[in-house]
Amino acid sequence: MSWHDDALCIQFTHFRSEQVDERLRCPRRIYCNPKCPEICPILALGIYLLSFTPDPEKLFPGRSQHHRYLNILQSREINRGLTALGLHPKDIGTHSVRLGAATYCSSSSTFGP
Template sequence: MKFDEGCLNIMFAQQKNDQNGQTATLNPRQVYANPTNPAVCPLFALSLYMATFGGRCASNDRLFPGISQYKRFMDGLGAILKEHEAEAKLTLLVNETISDIGSHGIRKGATKWLSGQPGGPSAISICIRGGWSLGGVKDVYMTYNAEGDAFCGRMLSLLPLLSPDFCIKCTKDS
């Protein structure tokens, strides 16, 4: 992770569209603050986590310690869903159960939400943001674009698209 140009750049070591992690530092995913709505601000949430559990980490340290990140996430998600079972059931489709909700659904939900926004990012930017391979020649010619990822990142931070606040820039000190 690296804070740069008013956003947090996150490099993923492996994705479907980059199995070896060769472009991780070249193609970071940009995460933006939402100072207009701290309840959904990802950088505020990360700051709270770091203040509670983290402190300072060396550059090679894992943000979330341990070896079974997926299991820990799924256990936490399961506990939250159990506690809020009635609300969670309202979001399910016919023939779905609470146990059908998983980590893939969160990423899938974000991309589905992005693709349904009027005037939102291009399908290519959304797929690349989701870490999905486009297949064949499309992976060669339709590659990561920082501006497209920034658009996705700002929308996913729920910044108001039709407001000057959409382009709000936060500093390390704000």
């Protein structure tokens, strides 16, 4: 992780579509959301770092973040909440959020502020 201007930059070691390091020079940028702090990724990361001491090797604990997130997403509480909103829990998965659906729904855009 690094900062570039007003963005938190994350560099991934590989992408599924490209196993060679051609795109490593283009980090993903994460911007804060000062107008809606409850969905601000920078604020969430700050609260996380103040609340937990991360492992020196990994920022988040565990071996499989995908499975941990999927288990939370498929919990009874989440399923009840989705059903109450008229949504089918099987229609929402980890890929839905990673593609920016939550960001688009909350701000009508997938771009930073």
